[in-house]
Amino acid sequence: MPLAQDGFPDSDTDESERGVAGTLKIHAESLTLDNGKLLAATGKNSNNNNQEDQEAATIKLKVSGLTTLDNNSLILADATGVQVKGGNITIEGGFMILFPSDGETGNDIFANAQQGQGGEINITLQGLFGNFTSQQGLTRFNDISAISLTGDLSLFGLLEINSAINPGEDPENLPTSTVDPSQLIVANCPRSGKVAVDQLGEFIVTGRGGLPPSPLDPMNSQSVWVDWRTLNTEEETIEEATSTPTPEVSYLPMRGKRRTANTPTPARRKKKIVEAQGWTVGEDGTIILTAEPNTVTPKSNWYSPRSCGSKG
Structure with a gap:
């Protein structure tokens, strides 16, 4: 695309009496532009046909799924006629990805109203991914730019991006403070009476799920080695x-x-094969199964219970 004097792509559209370019509407589940271009351009003054409210050279995209721009793709709405109203781009839908630029122009979205009202870009998506700049002309980066000129470059267009996911924002800082379990359990002295007990609430352990049958019992693994080989009896x-x-x-x-x-010679008594009852770790990290169960050393409680005095 050749460049105009203001640096925008030139659509080579001049004012004529052949008609006014209207609105380019695309409704789809997905849209992919790979070195592709979506152009809506006009140089016609709509006032000549008494169409003052009609927008010229306007693009409206409504894609529910994913929209991708890659390999120097371009979306351009260009209204270059005198007092032409238009040159607007509206993009709505799911997600949009602007792939990194690997050429001289990048992936660009431009809206241009050279001498009239317009030159607006409105993007409303669930997520917009990809680095881009807001330059007035073509660069080697991805650009999203809107401009409305009055001949002296004094009036810039409107660029509005509404995205639930903004890649430019800093990630949310997660809390670094840890939870103290001792502050989650109330250690109150027992009170007599059913009403008082009900007011304290209750804690019910259902099933095993790694919890001991009783709060007073130590943790004990119930894993059993199932060996399907048939062994001779003693x-x-x-x-x-x-x-x-x-x-x-x-x-x-x-x-x-x-x-x-x-x-007859008396036979030696063979050692009996038993199921493994415990295990230990060797010096080289090898797991060694043992016939005797491991000795479990119960750990002390992680909180100190409140001492309650007896009432006389």
Whole structure:
């Protein structure tokens, strides 16, 4: 696009008697401009046709989903005629993304009313993402600019952006103070009577969910190792060992010959395999399962209960 004297893109539109450019309306679920252009331009004076209230060269976009501008795309509303009312852009909908510029012009949104009323941009979105500037002319950055000229560059247009998510704002500072659990539980002395107890309220533990059955019980893991292999019982192991005789060698006193006698040898008692009852960590970080359960050392309460004196 060639540049006009004021630095805006020149739509090469002159005043003529062929008609007045009206409004370009786009209603869609999504809109993508990839090195694309949306142009609405006119040089016609609408007063010649007694159309004083008609806006010329106006773009209205209503996209419920995502609108993206990439690869030096352009949205331009250009009203260049004498006393031409228009050159406005209205964008409504969901989200808009202006991708970073990788060329000489960037992704731009321009509204221009050179010698008449107009030159306004109104953007109302849930979120507008992308860095942009508000320059009067084309730059290598993303630009969103509105200008209304009276011939001496004295009247600038209106640029209004309403977005629930503004990337230019600083993120909200989250609170850094931690919660003291001791301040969340009231340690009052017990009072007699059902009414007094009901006034204190109650705390009910439903199910397990990592909580002990009783507030006085220590935390204890109930995980069980389920082994689907079939192991021989202790009686079967001893029977198999005793059923295999061990030959015994002896010598005859007269002839010096050997003879063997099958004498049963008592079998050694094998160690019984039991389920793991605990675990520990080795020096190299290896988890070692143990037959004996771990010794649990209960920790002291994190709050000191209030001492209540006895009433005589």
